[in-house]
Amino acid sequence: MNHLASVRFIIGILSGCVGLLLALPLCIAGLPFWLVGVLTRRLSPVFDHRPTPWGEAIQFHPVYGWTAKPHLDIRCQAVRGLDHLFHVTTDANGWRGKGSISMSDVLVFGDSFAWGYGIDDEEFFADLSPRVAIKSIGVPGYNMVQELLWMREYSKHFQNKLIVWFVFDGNDLYDNVIPNLYHYRMPFVRKNAGSSEWEIVTSHLTKSDWPWNYERNAREREKYLATYGRNVMADRAYAACEYLIKEGTELCKRSGGQLVVVGVPAISRLTSQTWEKKSRGLAPNERLDPQTPDDGVKAICEKLGVPFVAAAAFLTPADHIPLEGHWNGQGHRRIAEMIERLHAEYLQGNIPCQTEKATREIGRMKGGHHAPLVSIGVPVYNGEKVLKQALDSILGQTYQNLEVVICDNASTDGTEAICREYASRDTRVRYVRNPTNIGCNPNFWRTFEMSSGELFMWGAADDVKPSTAVASCVDALRKNPKAVLAYGPVFLQGPGWKEIVRVDNPMCMDGLSPAQRVRLLVRELKTNVLEYGLYRREALSKGVYGDHSGCDTLFLLQMCLLGPFVYTSDPMLIYQERGSEPKDLMYHEVPLSMRHLLTAPPHIRRKCWNVLLRGVWYLGRIQGPSMRDKTSAIAVYVKTYIGKYRSRLAKEIVFQSVDPLAKALSFLWDISKRIPMTARIGKHVHRTVMKA
Amino acid sequence: MLTLPFPRTRGALIGFWLVICGSAGACLSLVLGRFMGWPYGVGTFGLFIGVSLPVLVFPRMAAFPYRVWHFAARRFSQLAERMLLWISFYVVAMPVGWIGGRLVLDRPAPGESLWAPRSTQKAGTYPLQDGVMPERFTSQARSLELLVWMVRSRHYWAAGLLPFIYLISVLQVEDRPAPTANIYTLF
Numbered sequence: 001m002n003h004l005a006s007v008r009f010i011i012g013i014l015s016g017c018v019g020l021l022l023a024l025p026l027c028i029a030g031l032p033f034w035l036v037g038v039l040t041r042r043l044s045p046v047f048d049h050r051p052t053p054w055g056e057a058i059q060f061h062p063v064y065g066w067t068a069k070p071h072l073d074i075r076c077q078a079v080r081g082l083d084h085l086f087h088v089t090t091d092a093n094g095w096r097g098k099g100s101i102s103m104s105d106v107l108v109f110g111d112s113f114a115w116g117y118g119i120d121d122e123e124f125f126a127d128l129s130p131r132v133a134i135k136s137i138g139v140p141g142y143n144m145v146q147e148l149l150w151m152r153e154y155s156k157h158f159q160n161k162l163i164v165w166f167v168f169d170g171n172d173l174y175d176n177v178i179p180n181l182y183h184y185r186m187p188f189v190r191k192n193a194g195s196s197e198w199e200i201v202t203s204h205l206t207k208s209d210w211p212w213n214y215e216r217n218a219r220e221r222e223k224y225l226a227t228y229g230r231n232v233m234a235d236r237a238y239a240a241c242e243y244l245i246k247e248g249t250e251l252c253k254r255s256g257g258q259l260v261v262v263g264v265p266a267i268s269r270l271t272s273q274t275w276e277k278k279s280r281g282l283a284p285n286e287r288l289d290p291q292t293p294d295d296g297v298k299a300i301c302e303k304l305g306v307p308f309v310a311a312a313a314f315l316t317p318a319d320h321i322p323l324e325g326h327w328n329g330q331g332h333r334r335i336a337e338m339i340e341r342l343h344a345e346y347l348q349g350n351i352p353c354q355t356e357k358a359t360r361e362i363g364r365m366k367g368g369h370h371a372p373l374v375s376i377g378v379p380v381y382n383g384e385k386v387l388k389q390a391l392d393s394i395l396g397q398t399y400q401n402l403e404v405v406i407c408d409n410a411s412t413d414g415t416e417a418i419c420r421e422y423a424s425r426d427t428r429v430r431y432v433r434n435p436t437n438i439g440c441n442p443n444f445w446r447t448f449e450m451s452s453g454e455l456f457m458w459g460a461a462d463d464v465k466p467s468t469a470v471a472s473c474v475d476a477l478r479k480n481p482k483a484v485l486a487y488g489p490v491f492l493q494g495p496g497w498k499e500i501v502r503v504d505n506p507m508c509m510d511g512l513s514p515a516q517r518v519r520l521l522v523r524e525l526k527t528n529v530l531e532y533g534l535y536r537r538e539a540l541s542k543g544v545y546g547d548h549s550g551c552d553t554l555f556l557l558q559m560c561l562l563g564p565f566v567y568t569s570d571p572m573l574i575y576q577e578r579g580s581e582p583k584d585l586m587y588h589e590v591p592l593s594m595r596h597l598l599t600a601p602p603h604i605r606r607k608c609w610n611v612l613l614r615g616v617w618y619l620g621r622i623q624g625p626s627m628r629d630k631t632s633a634i635a636v637y638v639k640t641y642i643g644k645y646r647s648r649l650a651k652e653i654v655f656q657s658v659d660p661l662a663k664a665l666s667f668l669w670d671i672s673k674r675i676p677m678t679a680r681i682g683k684h685v686h687r688t689v690m691k692a
Numbered sequence: 693m694l695t696l697p698f699p700r701t702r703g704a705l706i707g708f709w710l711v712i713c714g715s716a717g718a719c720l721s722l723v724l725g726r727f728m729g730w731p732y733g734v735g736t737f738g739l740f741i742g743v744s745l746p747v748l749v750f751p752r753m754a755a756f757p758y759r760v761w762h763f764a765a766r767r768f769s770q771l772a773e774r775m776l777l778w779i780s781f782y783v784v785a786m787p788v789g790w791i792g793g794r795l796v797l798d799r800p801a802p803g804e805s806l807w808a809p810r811s812t813q814k815a816g817t818y819p820l821q822d823g824v825m826p827e828r829f830t831s832q833a834r835s836l837e838l839l840v841w842m843v844r845s846r847h848y849w850a851a852g853l854l855p856f857i858y859l860i861s862v863l864q865v866e867d868r869p870a871p872t873a874n875i876y877t878l879f
Contacts, residue, residue, distance in 0.1 A: 004791070009848040016852020019783040023859065026772045033694035034764040034862060036711050040696055047748075307789030451771050631749045 049079035051085050053343065058139070059094075060207045064146050068094040068115075073626060078118050078324050087120045095137050097126035098563075099481040100538070101157050103372055103454060104135035106343055107257075109147040110166030113264050114138030118321050123329040128336035130510065132343045133481040138166070143175035144244045145187040145200055151248055158257030162346045165248060165340060167241070168264040169293030174223040176240035177233050183209040191242045198243040221282075228269075228288040234296075242300045249304050260342055261301050263294045265312035267325040314338065322348045372454040374470055374534065376400050377447025380461035381409040381437065384418060386576070391422050393464040395429070399471040404459075405450045408433040409443040441547040448540060457534040464574040472570035473534035480510075484540075484563035484577050485556075487533030488572035499576075503527045509564030514625055515632035521560045522640040528552040530565075532573050539563055542623050549603050550611035557615055558622050561633050599669060606656050608648045612641050694765040694863060700758055702751045708761070709754035713744030769863045776863070780856040788849050835861075 051076035058066045070092050075085035091095055095114055101107065108114050108126065115138045116124040126136040131547065137150050144304060147165065167173070171181055179188035187202045225234040245261060252259040269290035282288065289295075294310045301308035319331030327335065364641055376394055380387055394404055406419045406429065416433060423431040430451055455474065473486035480486075492501040505526045509517045531552050543558040545551060559565070603610070619634050642649060697704040717740025725733020747754050835857055842850045 005790055005846060005848065008788050009851070011791055012784065012849025015784045015787045016853075016855065019852070020781045020855055022779050022783060023776055023856075024774055027859070030694055030768060030772055030863070032715075033761075033768060035715070036708065036761065037694050037696055037765065039711040042702055043710060044701065044703035045696055047706040047751075048701050048703030247711045297698040567863060628749065635749070 021031055049075045049085055050340050051075055054140075057088075060205075063187070064149055065184060065202075065205050066141075068096075071223050076327075078321070083577055084599070086118055088116075089121055094139075095135065096121065096124055097134070097136050099126060099133050099135045099625065100454070101135050101137075101154055103478070104133040104161065105478070106132055106134045106162045106164060106339055107157070108134060108136040108138070108164045108166065108339070109151055110138040111142040111147070111168055111172060111199075111262070112138070112140035112326060113168055114166050115140050116327075118324055118326040119332060123332050125327075125332040125336040125339070127482060128333060129340050129481075131158065131479050132193075132340050133478055134336070134339055141171065141181045141184065141186075143179065143181075143186055143188070144172050144241060145175075145189055147178075148244050148248055148251075149187065149202075150201070151251055155251050155255040155257075158252060158255035161257045162339075162343050163248075163252050163257045163259045164342065165245075165259060165261050166264045167245075167261055167293075167297055168266070169227055169269070169297075170223070170266050172264075173237045173241060173293060174226040176237040177226045178222065185210055189243060198240065224282075224288055225286060228290060228292045229286060230289070230292070231286070234292070238296045238300070241297065242303070243308060245297075245300055246304055249306050258346055259296060260307045260309060260346075262338075263297050263308065263310045263312065265293070265310075265315060267317055267320045270312065270315065270317050270320075284339055297355045309338065309342070311335070311338070340565070372401070372474065373452070374399065374455045374457065374474060374539075375448075375451030375453030376402060376404050376457055376459045376470075377444070377451055378404060378406045378459045378461055379409065379440070379443040379447050380406060380411065380415055380419070381440075381443070382411045382413045383413060383461035384411075384414040384507045386462035387415060387418050389464055390459060390461050391418075391429075393467070394459050395422075396467055397465065397470045398467050400475055402428050402470070403451060403453050404429045405447045406431045407443050407447045407450065409440075410434050410437045420560070439547065441545055441551065443466055445545050455534050456540055458532050460532065460575075462576045463532070466571045466574070469568050469572050470534065472568040473572065476566045476568045477534060477536065480564070480566045482535050482563055483509075483566040485530075485533045485559050485565045486568060487530040487565060488568040488570050490527060490529045490532075490572055491574045492575055493528075493576055502571075503529070505530060506567040507565060508567070509560075512564065513632070514561050514629040515636040517560045517564060518557065518619075518633045519636045519640045521557060521565075522637060522644060525553065525556065528556060529573065529575050531556055532575075533565075535559065536563075539624075542617055544621070546614065546618075548610065548614070549607050550614070553611060553617050554618050557637070558618050561619055561622060561630070562624055577664070599666065606652050609652050609656070610647075612638065614633050694769045696758060696762045696765065698762065700755075700762075705751040705754045705758055706747050708758050709747040709751075710744050712757065712761075713740045716740060717744075773860055773863045776856055776860055780853060784852045784856070 054076070057072055057074055057076070059069050059071055061067045068090050070090055072088060072094075073088040074088050076088050077085050081216045088096065091098075091100075093101070095101075098121075114136045116126075116136070116142050121127065121377065124136075126134040139155065141230075144167065151163070151165075169385070173557075175181065175186065179186050185205050187200055187205065189198050189200055191197065191637060225231055226237045228234075249259050257429065294312060298308045314334060315327075315331060319327055319334055321328045378387075378390065378394070383390075391404070391406075394402070404422075406423075408415055408419060408431065410433070416431075419429075419431040419433075423429045430450070432446070434446070438446070444458060447458065455477065457470070457473070472488060476486040477483055487505075489502055489504045492503060496690065503526060505524070507520055507524050511521060512520065539559060539562045542562060543555055545555050615637055616634050619630055619637060622630070625633070696708060717737045720740070721735075721737035723733075724736050835854060837852065838850065838857065843846060875878040
């Protein structure tokens with residue numbers, strides 16, 4: 001190192017130190033930002049939702065290859081195009097969507113499009129329609145063979161339903177040539193060597209992968225040729241497609257359903273630029289036509305007499321997730337609207353029914369919907385004077401597909417004879433008698449346990465139901481597949497009342513989150529009589545009906561967390577009040593005045609606190625909603641409840657926390673009640689003396 | 693990097709709020725504990741922990757503070773980066789230049805070229821034109837390159853610039869990977 005270099009080194013180091021000294025305030029000022037940034041980055045992965053690997057969400061099935069696991073509550077990561085995870089839940093059968101297969105108006109079969117790949121549950125097309133109950137059956141990667149196999153599985157539910165089959169012009173078609181998607185083994189069709197008949201092959205299905213992986217380059221080229229080309233592979237793919245659609249059509253004919261095929265376009269053929277890119281590099285004799293799938297499947301459908309809808313007519317690239325290719329939220333809304341229109345045309349007869357039986361059935365049933373079994377539980381104890389009227393009103397409903405379960409709580413009057421008479425007269429009535437009296441609320445619950453209908457409602461032994469009560473509630477639940485309870489106005493009637501009081505308690509819960517529904521219920525609930533509404537069995541079985549003061553309100557609270565309530569304008573019930581004057585509002589039956597707080601029994605003196613704390617407990621333990629929903633609901637419940645009943649809660653705190661003082665005040669209250677009596681006695685004595 | 697993760701995620705919101713509440717609570721409790729008694733300190737810390745916990749259920753409650761902090765950190769980074777560049781040039785480089793040191797390459801001999809032949813690069817050396825940078829462009833790699841250049845060319849005076857390269861790397865604002873600060877960024 002020469003002299004100049006040494007000087008420059010020393011100057012450089014010294015000036016560097018001076019510069020660092022000057023920069024020191026900046027370093028100190030930036031230290032908090034740096035620390036917070038670093039720690040946030042370290043903590044962030046701990047609290048972020050982790051994507052569930054696809055392999056953990058599916059299970060092997062010896063016939064279908066693989067199915068989605070039931071009761072999933074996971075977050076999936078899209079292969080590309082999405083920078084967030086999408087939330088997926090599945091029902092007991094492994095299908096997405098909140099509806100049930102038996103209660104739906106439309107059943108959709110398909111692959112990842114029918115499964116809702118890439119979007120959260122809230123945006124899934126099957127749950128978007130308020131008017132039509134849609135149930136979608138499909139798993140990503142399914143081909144037409146798997147979809148047909150599932151149709152066979154569920155064909156017993158096809159009666160009077162619209163069956164929509166999504167035929168994607170991707171793997172749905174080219175899996176008829178190359179049944180290997182991401183090395184999974186899947187069922188396929190082939191022509192039997194001996195008879196030249198088509199047959200479905202499932203014997204090769206195992207958990208292990210195919211020994212060869214036909215993805216990427218070779219598959220990319222051949223799948224386009226098989227789907228969009230005019231060649232031997234395309235002939236094979238469309239011939240197999242025709243066989244599968246024909247099988248589906250015949251299946252629907254046998255089962256009383258109506259099949260509609262919907263051609264689902266790949267995003268690549270909706271954009272000319274992408275299409276040109278896909279076509280690049282192919283030989284001149286390998287020309288691809290983006291209209292081939294729609295034309296090919298439409299020709300098949302026309303030949304078989306099956307309605308065909310090309311979704312390419314109304315879907316645009318903006319309805320898809322960029323780069324990824326599945327429908328986004330807007331796309332799902334469009335699909336839901338399309339299915340609604342199809343269903344409306346089906347009901348109007350614009351889509352011809354394929355069987356005379358189905359035509360007759362639809363004509364017979366007003367509205368064209370299937371009739372689910374409705375169970376009505378009638379708990380009774382010594383109700384001989386009023387039971388006949390209640391049972392007549394139930395059996396006289398316009399909705400006929402009923403099951404009436406009477407639970408006699410060891411009555412000692414003529415109730416048993418009445419019930420047995422009705423049971424012998426009408427096969428819809430079942431009579432169960434408890435050997436001993438098990439109490440009121442357990443008997444209510446026993447009626448539910450003894451029933452079997454998809455829908456359930458209670459009918460008190462002394463209340464009367466208007467003839468259209470059940471029909472209107474069933475219709476309301478059918479129109480709103482997410483709803484767990486349908487209810488209507490209630491007429492209150494009592495001995496000696498001058499007029500019947502009508503209680504309307506409409507609550508619009510459409511589109512509200514669980515926490516918002518809880519807030520609305522706590523604020524707006526006027527009468528707990530709406531517990532006599534019509535429930536979905538699935539929701540009802542998750543609730544807990546306690547045996548304490550306020551249990552009815554808390555039961556409604558649990559139901560509200562599970563799903564929205566739907567209101568019908570038709571009267572639901574004529575409720576027989578026991579009191580001598582109209583008292584229709586909740587909590588007004590025991591006014592928590594100072595006098596009542598002194599004289600009422602202890603469980604009434606702490607009723608509001610009981611309801612508050614038990615509500616938290618019930619909301620926390622209910623099965624079904626996510627932990628986040630439950631926590632939000634509990635927070636909102638506590639906040640809203642305290643806001644609404646703060647004065648009563650305060651009173652109860654005072655009288656419960658200072659119980660000795662309360663007892664002393666209670667004693668003084670008793671004394672004070674005697675004073676006027678003493679005065680009157682004294683006055684009477686004084687008058688007597690004066691007279692004397 | 694002084695800024696927070698962006699776009700923010702649920703985990704980032706929760707992590708940020710816990711860090712802010714935890715650090716603020718720790719500092720304040722130390723101060724209060726020192727001057728008013730340790731029960732006050734412990735109580736204050738507990739209070740801050742209590743305030744921080746709801747974010748586990750409602751992460752969006754931290755969205756506004758997160759945005760404010762991110763904005764402040766971004767502005768501070770931009771300001772500090774300018775000041776550091778000013779210091780590194782006027783305080784470090786200029787005195788070196790005054791005494792005859794110049795950042796010029798050695799002049800080639802007549803007929804000699806400065807161009808060095810380059811072999812064909814391996815596939816994946818440059819994954820993208822922009823955006824994600826390969827490993828050799830990280831802050832540490834650049835500093836190492838500068839160190840190697842400094843030793844090989846005997847420009848030892850450039851050792852005074854190394855801390856500034858580190859500091860400017862820390863002040864990087866954009867979350868997307870970008871070329872980190874190096875000797876060419878400075879001058």
